[in-house]
Amino acid sequence: MEVVFGIDVKKDNTAKHSDVLVSKMNLPHNGILHHGRGFSKTGLLMNLLDVIFMKGNCTTEEDIWDFLGKMNIYAGKRHFIFGEPKKLIxxxxxxxxYLEYQQVPGSDPACYELLWGLRAHAExxxxxxxxxxxxxxxxxxxAFHFGYEEALKDEEERAQASGCPSVPPAVPSTPSEAEANSAL
Structure with missing residues (x-):
């Protein structure tokens, strides 16, 4: 449920021993893009944001389709949960x-890349x-050393921007991690 729909199942704190579904993001209509129809797209979006982040905050459309192909999601082929994925993305x-989709400058034939959009950064x-x-x-x-260091830096910047006390920076555990961090 987490991978496909982007939701967690959490224990409810009532005496009824029930579970609650909690969305991973605050998408409008819980990620259902056409009000009243279809399934949540939150899981797909979280996966796309992960791929973009792990590829250096920008990735080619080709990399996205290679990744989605492993999940049996293909451009031009209607998916029973996500509909037509190319249109969705x-x-x-x-x-x-949630995403930015732009042509790679100077590419011939035209190639496209994806980045996090303004709402993805905000939400x-x-x-x-x-x-x-x-x-x-x-x-x-x-376990994702490079990504983890960048995510910590992002958390610290968010805390500073909101006026909260900053998160202490992580200390690199190896010299190679320190060199990788200085390359940021």
Whole structure:
């Protein structure tokens, strides 16, 4: 449910021993793009944001389709949950400002790339999508060394921007991690 729909099942704190479904993001209509129809797109969006983040905050459309192909999601082939995925990714999620879709400058033939959109930056964080990636892969977030360091930096910047006390920076555990961090 987490990978496909982007929701967690959490225990409700009532005496009824019931569970509650909690969305990973605050998408309008819980990620259902056409009010009253279809399934939540939150899981797909979280996966797309993960791929973009792990590819250096910008990735080619080709990389996205390679990744989605592993999930049996293909451009031009209607998916029973996501509908037509190319339209969903390059139009619907772009229109909602969760993704940016732009031509790679100087590419001939034209190639396109995807980046996080303004709403993705506002409603998600790099740490949140990294935790999502870690959870679906049964790993700890810190297992993604380079991404984890960047996510910590992002968390610190968000805390400073909101006026909250800053998060202490992570100390690189190896010299190579320190060199990788200085390259940021």
């Amino acid at each position: 390059t139009q619907d999620l772009v229109q909602l400002k 998600a964080s790099k740490m949140r999508v990294l935790e999502f990636l870690a959870r679906i892969n049964h790993l700890d977030s810190s």
